[in-house]
Amino acid sequence: MTDPDMTAGMVTPGAATIAQPRQAAALNRTRSSVRLGWLVPTLYIIFLLLPIYWLINMSFKTNQEITGAFTLWPRDFTLRNYTVIFTDPSWYSGYINSIIYVVMNTVISLLVALPAAYAFSRYRFVGDKHLFFWLLTNRMAPPAVFALPFFQLYSAFGLIDTHLAVALAHCLFNVPLAVWILEGFMSGVPKEVDETAYIDGYSFPLFFVRIFMPLIASGIGVAAFFCFMFSWVELLLARTLTTTDAKPISAIMTRTVSASGLDWGVLAAAGVLTIIPGALVIYFVRNYIAKGFALGRV
């Protein structure tokens, strides 16, 4: 790697005033290679977008065109595939089910994770480190290990095929993740903030809601995003715990593929529609997403 363009790119305007002559020289020296820097992310993004493009492309084609002709863009543009999904309750209810349990899961995860993360970031208590590690092992444990007893467990509580069952099951990996992320963000808030508030006579709940939560608002947003994300993309547990009433869209997709003799167009349209909510939420957290992936610890 001989490419110094990013060192040049890192210089902020403020810093440039400090060491101007040297920097100008450095910029001149590296100008020739600056032009190649954008190539790497561009190629990577093209690699990422090609398969997605192919799916979108297919979703606007008729089945004859998909299987018959090999076309790079839809010759015979049709919205029929989307019409099928939006007019058939067995299709669009899948989206509603997915969104209901994802939102429930996000709310539950954040509600229980907020106080716990505060405890981990501010206090030491008996067994704290072990508890933290144990929570993490639940994030690391393969869902396949839990799939079988989960079915029995939720049957015993009469929760099978409810949104609550899926929401609770997804807490298994989302609560530890939320605790981990929130703890990272909370540790960035100086302890003096808490102490001043207590001196000013705030009770703990009041302090937490009025003062502390606004301070870590971005952290809460990122944690919510991650809960949303991992609950939205998970299939194995969601499929195991539902039969009809709460079946997620991803499970409906797999079923229809095998049953209806491969309706490629509808399958592609359903796939495209599952990408949209994700794309929307990324846009809202784009400035925090990198920090969130670093679990608030950068």
Add this chain to the structure above:
Amino acid sequence: MDKTWNNNAWFLVLPVLVLVAFSAIIPLMTVVNYSVQDTFGNNEFFWAGLDWFEDTLHSERFWAALWRNLLFSAIILAIQIPLGIFIALNMPKRGWGVPVCLVLMALPLLIPWNVVGTIWQVFGRVDIGLLGRTLAAMGIDYNYVQDPLDAWITVVVMDVWHWTSLVVLLCYAGLASIPDAYYQAARIDGASRWSVFRFIQLPKMQRVLLIAVLLRFMDSFMIYTEPFVVTGGGPGNETTFLSIDLVKMAIGQFDVGPAAAMSLIYFLIVLLLSWVFYTVMTNYGQGDER
């Protein structure tokens, strides 16, 4: 930050404890109970002792799946970590390029896992997929349904497509935390591009890289949905990873006892590995924090 000792903090953790106990400890206890018994349904169980554990430990199918999964995780790490670092180093640092890159790169992470599988299943098909068609037109004999090597390549490329962005975003976050003064100092010293990477960027990324390795290893070790959708574990058993095998056994064949024994061995391996990673992370990554 100095933390105060206060055992009352347990009350703040209690909701998490109750919730996770419900969804983790009860199922885990149940798995242990199943693993020493045999059942034919109807909640009738017969004592089987340690037979299932012995069977699993002597089962070629289990070891094959385990090695396959370890090999897969190793390949994934060997590709994704260097590639992720390389892309992160070349990301734009300012301007309109940053949000565009971040949003587009994060896109695959937000796609339901079976849709990821579907996307690649369609993309790779020789009859209707762009990739399959193009390779066929170039005269390359590619068929992920029948050829084990092609199936492996497809699954690996799919995972690279799906998860490299995670490594990129983590490294990007690490790089963004380096103050400009460091680079200026390096420039004054006339440091080469390599030594800037080796002595400034890499140490700053150490912590996020550990997180990346931990997450990528664990997630590739429990991979299920994507290869299941694309290859169904085939051809033969060539891409049957541990989770796929487990689900096949537990839900497909309803061999509850053997599946439970295998689950526990699987879980113990995961526990050991995540403990090792976590210990390394907390003991060696700490020095560079902030």
Add this chain to the structure above:
Amino acid sequence: MDFAWMAWTWPTAAFFGTIFLMLVGMAIWEWRVPGGSPRVGILRFETTRGDRLFISLLGSAFINLAWLGLVGPQLWWSLALSVVYAICVFRFV
């Protein structure tokens, strides 16, 4: 509420009971001698009592599995080996 599906047996109940008692024991120990007696042992990083218990339990699980896989289903010897291992862990790690 019906819990027959959990399929409890005496041996597994005893197993979880033992682990639970160990945790209670650790809590009492911690209450009597707070701090967890952290030290740097042969693994060259700081461990507390709880860490040592975890290493002992996890290691014992693998010792027993290895015995089961390599020798046979009579686990008494491997249990004894695990106890020796646990003592070593509490002594040196």
